[in-house]
Amino acid sequence: MRLWHQELIPFLPSVKDYKGCSNQLGGQHTEIRMIFGSINRHGKVNHSVVNYVNDYPLSYLRGYGLLIVDEMKKRGFQTSESIEQEYKNDPYARELFNRAVEGKIIYPEHDGKYLQECLDNLRNKGIIITMNNQNK
Numbered sequence: 001m002r003l004w005h006q007e008l009i010p011f012l013p014s015v016k017d018y019k020g021c022s023n024q025l026g027g028q029h030t031e032i033r034m035i036f037g038s039i040n041r042h043g044k045v046n047h048s049v050v051n052y053v054n055d056y057p058l059s060y061l062r063g064y065g066l067l068i069v070d071e072m073k074k075r076g077f078q079t080s081e082s083i084e085q086e087y088k089n090d091p092y093a094r095e096l097f098n099r100a101v102e103g104k105i106i107y108p109e110h111d112g113k114y115l116q117e118c119l120d121n122l123r124n125k126g127i128i129i130t131m132n133n134q135n136k
Contacts, residue, residue, distance in 0.1 A: 001031055001047040003064060005115040006105055008122075009071050011129045024127070025072060032065045033083070052109045062087040063096030064106050070097070 004012060004024070012024040035053060038045045044054045053061055066087045069079050087093050096106050105111075122129055 001034065001045075002049045002118070002121070003031065003035075003053070003107070003110075004028055005110045005118040006064065006067065006100060006107070007110075007115060007131065008118055008129060009067050011131060012071075013127055014072075014075055014077070024122070025068070025075070026077070029065075029068050029072065029079075032061060032068060035061060052107065056107070057092070059090050059092035060096060060106055062090045062093035063100065066093060066097040067100055067106075 009025075009028075012028065014025040015023045035045050035050060036058075038047075039053075039058070045051065065083070069084050069087065072079050087097075100106050119129060
């Protein structure tokens with residue numbers, strides 16, 4: 001279970017983009033829903049890579065979810081209207097999304113160290129992402 005670094009979202013492969021490559025973008029949407037399910041069932045998520053989500057209001061996860069839904073729609077994927085409305089009905093989630101679109105990070109844990117960790121994780125899966133004219 002992992003929330004990819006926010007800056008990676010536009011670069012995550014999807015089946016439509018990379019044949020034979022994992023659908024990291026769609027998988028991220030699934031991960032978010034699994035985190036919500038865990039929180040609904042147990043009051044928190046219990047996975048070392050995403051435990052930081054417990055330290056923030058659910059608006060943060062909804063705002064991050066809006067980033068994923070937005071990217072999926074940009075790529076022509078059908079998204080669930082009910083899930084999108086669940087996220088959009090949260091005013092603070094919309095505010096976090098708008099800030100993120102302007103380049104602000106939603107989760108402070110998504111720092112440079114975490115970005116490199118995510119890039120290394122993707123590289124181990126055979127996915128090389130080039131950002132800002134740099135091959136990381």
